[in-house]
Each structure stands twice: as C-alpha cells, then as structure tokens.
Amino acid sequence: MADQEEIAVSMSCDEDPVENASNANDETEEEKTPGCRKKVQSSWQPVLIVILTVALFEKNHLSDLLKKTLQEKTELEVVNRGLTVHLNATREDLELVEEKNRQLNVTLNESLRVISMASAENKSLRQLLDNEQQTTKDLAATNQQQRSILSSTRLSFLWRLCNSDTLQCSRCLPGWAEHDSRCFFLSSVPQKWEVARRECLDMGGDLAVVSSAADQAFLTNMTFQYVRQHPQEDFLSAWIGLQDMVKEGAYFWVSGLKLHSNVTYWRPQEPNNAIAQWEADKAGQDCVTIVPPDHIGTEDWLNSWDDIVCLGQRHFLCETAAFILV
Numbered sequence: 001m002a003d004q005e006e007i008a009v010s011m012s013c014d015e016d017p018v019e020n021a022s023n024a025n026d027e028t029e030e031e032k033t034p035g036c037r038k039k040v041q042s043s044w045q046p047v048l049i050v051i052l053t054v055a056l057f058e059k060n061h062l063s064d065l066l067k068k069t070l071q072e073k074t075e076l077e078v079v080n081r082g083l084t085v086h087l088n089a090t091r092e093d094l095e096l097v098e099e100k101n102r103q104l105n106v107t108l109n110e111s112l113r114v115i116s117m118a119s120a121e122n123k124s125l126r127q128l129l130d131n132e133q134q135t136t137k138d139l140a141a142t143n144q145q146q147r148s149i150l151s152s153t154r155l156s157f158l159w160r161l162c163n164s165d166t167l168q169c170s171r172c173l174p175g176w177a178e179h180d181s182r183c184f185f186l187s188s189v190p191q192k193w194e195v196a197r198r199e200c201l202d203m204g205g206d207l208a209v210v211s212s213a214a215d216q217a218f219l220t221n222m223t224f225q226y227v228r229q230h231p232q233e234d235f236l237s238a239w240i241g242l243q244d245m246v247k248e249g250a251y252f253w254v255s256g257l258k259l260h261s262n263v264t265y266w267r268p269q270e271p272n273n274a275i276a277q278w279e280a281d282k283a284g285q286d287c288v289t290i291v292p293p294d295h296i297g298t299e300d301w302l303n304s305w306d307d308i309v310c311l312g313q314r315h316f317l318c319e320t321a322a323f324i325l326v
C-alpha cells in the first residue's frame with residue numbers, strides 16, 4: 001500500500017519521471033520546484049510515520065526477540081554448564097566404572113584360572129577317590145572272605161574245647177587242666193628252663209606261677225598224677241616260673257613279682273643252691289622245680305620245691321588264662 005501511494009505521488013508531480021529521477025538529488029533543481037517538493041513531503045509523512053511505526057514496532061519486536069533470545073541463550077548456557085558438569089561427572093564415573101571393570105576382569109581371569117586348577121585337582125581327586133573306593137571294595141571282599149575263613153577256623157578251634165558227643169565244653173584246650181580260671185599244662189618232654197619257658201610262651205602262656213596254697217596243691221598233684229600214670233618214665237621234677245638267676249637268693253616269678261615269704265613251698269633244706277659233683281662246671285641252682293611227692297595228703301606233701309641247675313632237663317608246667325565261653 002505504501003509503495004503504491006509513493007508511485008502515485010511521484011506520477012502526479014513529475015511530467016518527466018526520468019528527468020525528475022535523474023535530478024532527484026540535485027539541490028538546485030529542488031529549489032526550482034519547491035511546490036512539488038512540499039506536496040511530495042506532505043504526502044510522504046503518513047507513509048514515513050507508518051514506516052517508522054512499523055520500524056519501531058519491528059525494532060521493539062526485534063529487541064524483545066533479542067532479549068528473549070539472549071535470555072534463552074543465558075538459560076541454555078546455564079543448562080549447558082550444568083550438562084558439562086554432569087558430563088564431566090559422568091565421564092569420571094565412566095572412568096571409575098571402566099577401572100572397576102578392568103579390576104573385575106583381572107579378578108575374573110584369576111578366578112577362572114583358580115577354577116580351572118581346582119577343576120583339574122578335583123578331577124585328580126575324583127580319580128583317587130574312585131581308586132580308593134575300588135580298593136575299599138576289594139578289601140571288603142577280601143575281608144569278607146577272611147571273615148568266613150576265620151569263622152570257620154574259630155569254630156574249629158572252639159570245637160577243640162568241646163566234646164562232640166556230649167557237647168560239654170571246657171575252658172582249656174585238650175591236654176590242659178583248668179584251675180582258678182587258668183589252664184595248666186605239664187609237658188611230657190623235658191627241656192632246659194629257658195627252652196621250657198619259650199615253649200610255654202609259644203603256646204600263649206608262660207611257666208606256671210604259684211600264687212596260693214591252692215595253686216601249689218593243684219600243680220604238685222599234677223606231677224604226682226603224671227608219675228602215677230607214667231611209672232616207666234624217669235620223672236625227676238617239673239619247672240615252674242621261679243628263679244634267682246640275677247642275684248643269689250632273690251627269687252622272682254616270670255610274672256615279675258618277687259617271691260612272697262608267705263607263699264613258699266620249699267622241700268626241707270631247700271633252696272641250697274647246691275652243685276652236684278657231676279655238674280661242677282655249671283652255675284649254681286637258680287631255677288625252681290616241683291618234685292612229685294611220694295604220697296598226697298601227708299603232712300609236708302605241699303613242700304615240693306627244689307632249686308636246681310637251670311640247664312638241667314626237666315618237664316615243665318605252663319599256664320594260660322582260661323577261655324571265656326559265653
């Protein structure tokens with residue numbers, strides 16, 4: 001609208017627009033046509049006012065827009081700074097996370113290595129366990145077999161204690177006599193005292209020990225009965241487990257007990273540590289035997305001990321504990 005008005009004014013004032021246009025800035029020409037200029041100025045004022053108003057409006061608008069933009073810029077800068085701070089913090093966190101991740105990777109690798117080693121060791125242990133289980137199984141089978149054999153052996157051993165006809169069982173093996181929960185054996189073959197003791201030990205016992213008058217009576221009676229049952233043998237006496245080999249006169253039982261003065265059953269004039277003329281080259285009499293009495297029940301029949309040379313050949317009396325039958 002403003003442009004159309006300006007053209008209309010120009011067309012009504014200038015007959016030769018080209019010429020006027022070429023002299024538009026010529027002050028001398030302006031002075032020659034003052035009426036036309038005043039006319040033009042009066043017609044341009046509203047336009048200028050409008051233009052100025054519009055320009056002012058635009059200026060204010062642009063100013064407001066600039067302020068708004070500057071404010072937004074400021075806000076954006078604040079936000080940007082905040083985001084930058086946040087970004088930096090995030091980067092630091094990320095670096096920490098990455099460092100932690102590296103450490104976790106190291107730990108993980110170490111754990112995997114340990115697990116691998118443990119797995120190998122576990123496999124080895126499993127193999128050992130399998131071998132041990134197989135060995136245990138084999139041993140159990142062998143044990144069962146041995147138990148079977150032992151049971152059979154034990155039964156046959158126990159049967160030795162029993163009469164197969166009467167099923168009466170003794171607590172002592174055949175050939176042994178029971179007394180005071182002990183079993184006594186009188187050998188049919190004479191031996192030296194040391195050899196005799198070894199044979200008693202091999203049978204699970206030792207040479208007999210006299211702990212009481214009852215023991216003495218029982219053992220002396222055994223020798224007496226043996227002589228009666230074997231009148232053809234030259235039975236002199238039988239070793240018991242008493243000796244004074246270490247110190248003359250200091251008698252000890254094979255059990256380690258010292259001879260008690262209240263439990264002694266020496267023959268008259270014994271012990272005399274005598275050396276027979278035919279044994280002059282031997283040591284004194286340091287081992288004790290029971291000499292069978294001529295009669296049982298006489299006044300001094302229990303006093304049957306005699307010390308004789310240990311290297312002499314004598315029968316011998318052994319003892320063991322009696323079996324416990326349940």
Ligand SMILES: [Ca+2]
Nearest residue numbers: 244273285286
């Ligand atoms: Ca002696």
Ligand SMILES: [Ca+2]
Nearest residue numbers: 272273285307
């Ligand atoms: Ca003597």
